[in-house]
Amino acid sequence: MRQKTRTKFIEYAITIWVVITLNFLLPRLIPGDPFLILTSQDAEDEEIVLSEEQREFLFQYYGLDQPVYKQYFIYLRELVRGNMGFSVYYKQPVSQIVMHRLPWTIFMVLSAVFLSTLIGTILGCLSAWHREKWVDKSLFLFMIIFSEIPSFLLGLILLFVFAAGLGLFPLAGAVTHFADFQSGWEKIWDVIHHAFLPVTALTISHLGGTYLLGRNSMTTVLEKDYLRTAWAKGLPKKRVIFRHALKNALLPIVTRVFLSLGSLVGGAILVENVFSYPGLGTLMRESVRVQDYPVIQGIFLVVTICVLVANFFADVVYRKIDPRVSS
Amino acid sequence: MSSLADLIDTRKDTAITSATSGLVVKAQDFLQGTSKIIRSFSLLGKLGLAVILFFVILAVFAPYVSVHPYNLSSGAPLMPPGGEHFLGTDDLGIDIWAQLCRGAKISLIVGLGTALLAGLGGGLIGIVSGYVGGILDKFLMRLIDIMLVIPDFPVMILLAAFLGPRLINIILVLALFSWVSSARIARSQILMLKEKTYIKSAELYGAGTWYLMRKHFLPEIFPLIAVQMIRLTGRAIISEAGLSFLGLGDPTSKSWGLTIHYATSFRGIYFTEFWKWWLLYPWLFLTLMVTSLAFVSRELEQFADPRVKK
Numbered sequence: 001m002r003q004k005t006r007t008k009f010i011e012y013a014i015t016i017w018v019v020i021t022l023n024f025l026l027p028r029l030i031p032g033d034p035f036l037i038l039t040s041q042d043a044e045d046e047e048i049v050l051s052e053e054q055r056e057f058l059f060q061y062y063g064l065d066q067p068v069y070k071q072y073f074i075y076l077r078e079l080v081r082g083n084m085g086f087s088v089y090y091k092q093p094v095s096q097i098v099m100h101r102l103p104w105t106i107f108m109v110l111s112a113v114f115l116s117t118l119i120g121t122i123l124g125c126l127s128a129w130h131r132e133k134w135v136d137k138s139l140f141l142f143m144i145i146f147s148e149i150p151s152f153l154l155g156l157i158l159l160f161v162f163a164a165g166l167g168l169f170p171l172a173g174a175v176t177h178f179a180d181f182q183s184g185w186e187k188i189w190d191v192i193h194h195a196f197l198p199v200t201a202l203t204i205s206h207l208g209g210t211y212l213l214g215r216n217s218m219t220t221v222l223e224k225d226y227l228r229t230a231w232a233k234g235l236p237k238k239r240v241i242f243r244h245a246l247k248n249a250l251l252p253i254v255t256r257v258f259l260s261l262g263s264l265v266g267g268a269i270l271v272e273n274v275f276s277y278p279g280l281g282t283l284m285r286e287s288v289r290v291q292d293y294p295v296i297q298g299i300f301l302v303v304t305i306c307v308l309v310a311n312f313f314a315d316v317v318y319r320k321i322d323p324r325v326s327s
Numbered sequence: 328m329s330s331l332a333d334l335i336d337t338r339k340d341t342a343i344t345s346a347t348s349g350l351v352v353k354a355q356d357f358l359q360g361t362s363k364i365i366r367s368f369s370l371l372g373k374l375g376l377a378v379i380l381f382f383v384i385l386a387v388f389a390p391y392v393s394v395h396p397y398n399l400s401s402g403a404p405l406m407p408p409g410g411e412h413f414l415g416t417d418d419l420g421i422d423i424w425a426q427l428c429r430g431a432k433i434s435l436i437v438g439l440g441t442a443l444l445a446g447l448g449g450g451l452i453g454i455v456s457g458y459v460g461g462i463l464d465k466f467l468m469r470l471i472d473i474m475l476v477i478p479d480f481p482v483m484i485l486l487a488a489f490l491g492p493r494l495i496n497i498i499l500v501l502a503l504f505s506w507v508s509s510a511r512i513a514r515s516q517i518l519m520l521k522e523k524t525y526i527k528s529a530e531l532y533g534a535g536t537w538y539l540m541r542k543h544f545l546p547e548i549f550p551l552i553a554v555q556m557i558r559l560t561g562r563a564i565i566s567e568a569g570l571s572f573l574g575l576g577d578p579t580s581k582s583w584g585l586t587i588h589y590a591t592s593f594r595g596i597y598f599t600e601f602w603k604w605w606l607l608y609p610w611l612f613l614t615l616m617v618t619s620l621a622f623v624s625r626e627l628e629q630f631a632d633p634r635v636k637k
Binding site for chain 2: 027
């Protein structure tokens with residue numbers, strides 16, 4: 001068990017190292033001069049040619065005159081210190097900007113994970129218990145249709161119908177700006193009101209997978225011998241369903257929750273842009289628009305490492321709760 | 328003597344006729360098989376197939392189906408649907424229907440391009456990895472493990488941002504992050520097939536790698552990869568739309584995602600009626616295409632892999 005956790009840890013460490021190295025190498029593999037973009041603001045602008053001394057100064061200043069391996073070590077050292085570079089556009093350290101936006105993204109992703117897992121599991125179990133009846137059939141149809149629509153398309157239609165058309169929800173943002181809240185509750189309500197549509201879009205498009213998994217897993221569990229034993233013993237229905245069936249049916253869902261984080265984050269980046277939610281996704285679009293590469297790289301690094309760390313913990317937790325895997 | 332010549336002659340004849348008739352029979356088998364598969368589709372599968380066919384026709388005959396150019400202004404800006412521009416025009420007066428026809432083509436190019444590259448490339452990697460084994464297999468498996476856990480969309484954004492917005496770059500980036508699934512499928516199939524007795528006996532009779540590949544491995548693996556490729560087509564179209572929506576698409580390509588990007592970037596879009604044609608139709612096309620592809624691949628899965636049942 002210890003041994004396995006350690007190998008897993010090493011695997012994830014290698015993956016993170018690959019990601020960091022990719023992040024380091026990518027801008028250096030692309031042809032071009034980094035100071036050309038810095039000096040000319042627009043593509044149509046005339047390129048401002050730096051004098052030889054100015055160029056040399058800039059190269060020295062950014063450490064680009066060093067050999068690549070030295071640059072690499074400097075990069076790693078600075079990364080460990082939490083320095084991800086300086087934003088060209090926002091004129092702020094990248095880590096500061098990213099950390100400022102990260103909580104909103106985490107809030108959205110975690111709420112969507114929580115809600116889709118909860119609702120998906122309940123509906124999946126419901127379907128399995130009423131297999132081949134109309135409840136199961138209509139749920140199944142609904143789920144396979146909605147699970148295939150990508151979350152940002154779902155978000156777009158929700159935005160235009162419920163926010164722009166009916167005016168039930170705000171069009172953009174995460175809080176009402178310059179609002180004077182009477183109490184903490186009012187503020188929380190405001191945050192929920194803003195987050196409702198984006199989280200709904202993410203949840204619905206994510207629901208189908210959990211539902212299908214829950215339905216399948218519950219169906220297999222219901223056919224197991226130990227469940228027949230439980231019924232035969234004359235246990236009450238509640239006890240059979242919650243103690244015997246649900247506990248075993250939940251296992252595959254737990255792994256899915258964490259392993260699907262990656263795709264969920266991808267969806268969140270797009271959904272945030274639909275709703276102009278002030279998370280990392282909108283930041284990414286803004287920095288893509290102004291070609292602020294340090295910020296794009298910083299977001300990429302933070303998002304990837306968060307997902308990888310979550311996956312690692314999922315592995316550990318899964319082995320803890322399912323004794324069959326560790327033995 | 329003459330009888331022998333006759334015999335050879337007739338043999339040649341029968342060989343030729345059997346070859347041609349074999350071809351005819353094969354074609355007939357194929358048609359019958361296809362129609363049988365289609366007939367056994369559920370209602371959703373049939374609908375999905377019809378939608379995909381519609382979009383393929385739209386993409387192929389795009390210049391004939393739409394009268395107006397997709398990249399030039401052909402009327403007043405922001406005209407509502409009806410009359411000459413029956414899906415309206417955008418803020419530059421470009422016909423929406425023409426843009427959508429063009430978008431169908433771009434979607435198909437991106438989807439099929441990515442699916443072919445990733446499906447065939449990934450399949451090949453999987454076959455080699457499974458068949459050769461050893462260090463190469465271990466290395467490839469580690470690589471696949473790494474690719475699996477890295478969230479792909481952020482990497483795609485990063486790569487697309489660095490490589491620049493060209494259609495071919497987008498296809499390459501998408502393919503780079505889609506080959507893993509086909510490689511895993513192909514590898515696991517090869518590992519299973521390698522242990523089968525009929526493969527073992529073929530090897531004992533001196534069948535070479537290439538012969539085994541052509542006669543046994545490819546026919547077994549191809550259907551699975553084909554289904555996977557349909558799925559990849561859908562995913563590639565979604566990813567392209569997502570990248571275009573973020574403003575990372577090829578600005579000359581006029582894909583559905585790009586039309587959505589322009590529509591949502593328009594300042595007054597939330598407070599006017601314009602979204603009812605400018606945004607709604609590309610949205611509808613994209614959603615229909617993506618869900619249809621998913622339904623068809625879901626249906627086909629049952630034929631390619633008998634173990635997968637409802």
